[in-house]
Amino acid sequence: MTIHEVEDIDATALQVYLLRVRHPADDADRLAARAGLRPGEVTRAEALLYGLGLLQPSPAGGWVAVSPESAADQLLAPVEADILAQRITMAAAREQFQSLSGEYVAARGMRSAEISIEVVEGIGNTRAVIDDLARTCTESVETLMPGIPTDEAIDAAVPLDLELLARGVGIRVLMQHSARTHRVGLRYAETIGAAGAQVRSAGTLPSRMLIYDRRCAVLPLDPLHTGTGVALVRDPSALSFLCQVFDHCWDDGIDIPVTAGAGEAGDGVPNGLEREVLRLMAVGRSNDDIAEQLGISRRSVSRLVSQLMAHLGATSRFQAGARAALNGWLG
Helix, strand or coil, X not given: CCHHHHHHCCHHHHHHHHHHHXXXXXXXXXXXXXXXXXXXXXXXXXXXXXXXXXXEECCCCCEEECCHHHHHHHHHHHHHHHHHHXXXXXXXXXXHHHCCHHHHHHHHHHHHHHCCEEEEECHHHHHHHHHHHHHHCCCEEEEEECCCCCHHHHHHHHHHHHHHHHCCCEEEEEEXXXXXXXXXXXXXXXXXXXXXXXXXXXXXXXXXXXXXCCCEEEEECCCCCXXXXXXXXXXXXXXXXXXXXXXXXXXXXXXCCCCCCCCCCCCCCCCHHHHHHHHXXXXXXXXXXXXXXXXXXXXXXXXXXXXXXHHHCCCCHHHHHHHHHHCCCCC
């Protein structure tokens, strides 16, 4: 009999059990008469109760009712013993795995020291490496993010970034200006910006790059096909150069406010992208030149220029630049 069969105690079996408590010496016929049952029903109920340990044969004949507590102890003892054995096995396995932690950290440190540039191929291996770097990161993550990020990339990045920020890790992300006018880019910037990350945009970026704690940089093997794999750079000289590249690009970037819109002019002070367009207008750059430098479409530039000129009440690009300078918007 198993613990699952306890559910089979129906009203008849319960009635027979309680009568056996009061009348242990009755035979099946007499007990059936007391219960208003057929003798066969009593016999089947007694067999079920015996299997569950709720009845035991009496030396004088008939059955003796056993307390539910004693029957439960007898029925559940093997199950509890099995659970205890499994818990002991689990505890031993956990202790064995935990004993490897020190060796893992030491081996990882040796890998970092011995391998200045490590190649990781395949999207699965790349994600595993990035997850590991994020999990062990303690100080900073810096990202160059050219182009427009995909929904899939953002869905993968946001949970990691929020977890890092919650641990007190500083995050700086530099996107292209084109991300300011794109739904996915704005969603990412606003989400992590609201959680404490610093997010800026720039016109052109040399390559996608991640730098963890300024100790390891992650570069794509093929910038056009990022799923191919990555190179992990730990060589001090190369890493120092990559950090300088990031700092240079970051210094040229424009902050993306947490409440960034789609780049349209409003009634107040122009936002970062609008201010950059004004600055280039003021030095005589054409819409094509502005679009190329800021990494956004010519249509977006034309729309921004029209909105800014209307906002400033200017009839020429030169006049718009002059009025923007007088308002202190180009500083």
